[in-house]
Amino acid sequence: xxxxxxxxxxxxxxxxxxxxRDKPLDATRIKSVVLGELVTGKNPNPxxxxxxxxxxxxxxxxxxxxxxxxLKIQKLLLKAGVRGENAVEIFRVTRLASAFLLGGGIWxxxxxxxxxxVTQPLKTFVILAAGAFGFYLPxxxxxxxAIKRRDEIRAGxxxxxxxxxxxxxxxxxLEPALTRVSKEIRESYKILSEExxxxxxxxxxxxxxxxxxxxxxxxxxxxxIKSLASMMYQSEKLGTPLAVAFNTLTDETxxxxxxxxxxxxxxxxxxxxxxMILFFVxxxxxxxxxxxxxxxxxx
Numbered sequence: 001x002x003x004x005x006x007x008x009x010x011x012x013x014x015x016x017x018x019x020x021r022d023k024p025l026d027a028t029r030i031k032s033v034v035l036g037e038l039v040t041g042k043n044p045n046p047x048x049x050x051x052x053x054x055x056x057x058x059x060x061x062x063x064x065x066x067x068x069x070x071l072k073i074q075k076l077l078l079k080a081g082v083r084g085e086n087a088v089e090i091f092r093v094t095r096l097a098s099a100f101l102l103g104g105g106i107w108x109x110x111x112x113x114x115x116x117x118v119t120q121p122l123k124t125f126v127i128l129a130a131g132a133f134g135f136y137l138p139x140x141x142x143x144x145x146a147i148k149r150r151d152e153i154r155a156g157x158x159x160x161x162x163x164x165x166x167x168x169x170x171x172x173x174l175e176p177a178l179t180r181v182s183k184e185i186r187e188s189y190k191i192l193s194e195e196x197x198x199x200x201x202x203x204x205x206x207x208x209x210x211x212x213x214x215x216x217x218x219x220x221x222x223x224x225i226k227s228l229a230s231m232m233y234q235s236e237k238l239g240t241p242l243a244v245a246f247n248t249l250t251d252e253t254x255x256x257x258x259x260x261x262x263x264x265x266x267x268x269x270x271x272x273x274x275x276m277i278l279f280f281v282x283x284x285x286x287x288x289x290x291x292x293x294x295x296x297x298x299x
Contacts, residue, residue: 073091080145081191102133102134146221153191153222156185158257161253163180165243167181168246169243178200178203195219199215
């Protein structure tokens, strides 16, 4: 029975994260998803009003009051690779369900299980702590997913920039170059390929190209992506040749990559100090002093 109580919140959290999972997208599906968001996207601005029933008006009022919170959740989900019209609502329901089920499961287990003999203040503290942990657990998982996604994108940026330079120097404009590069890196860097395809779709269908570059920066919180988006926008606005701009950015990315490797190599000696003290030094003392101790004890 206790196993059932503890498994209910885990099952609920797994179901919620299943609906919020990072689904693999091909170019056609990315285009349909982005176009659907552009046509039927939610507007969190509370000043926008429309005719609706009493229930819809009440729902809209609650949504408008939580517009800032919804925007933060939406940005977090976008960084984690979760898209969809109802992603924010599903995430909120998952948090509440995880909190209530985990707290309720702990309460039932502490109340009806005979082997748990705790005082009432301690029981209240454990239940509240379990509920708070269940509430913040989906957020922690999404942040972890966003960090992993960001690291995977960072690993593919240098190769993507090199391919962009080759395509643009070969005579392709920005949109065809993005299409070709996203196809070439799809097997090696799937997430970066999806983001480049999404950027290409937004550049083709959004009226404001700056908004497309801004959306790219919102989805990927990386200095390299911010430099890339700013470079492409300024190149289009000021008329700078894309090949020159991409070559400059590629050189900067290579230098940054080399500096990161040098910093890691420089900090390697300090990181090895503790493992050497814990593992190498005792073994060295055993090898050096072991024969001496054996001779002394045998005398």
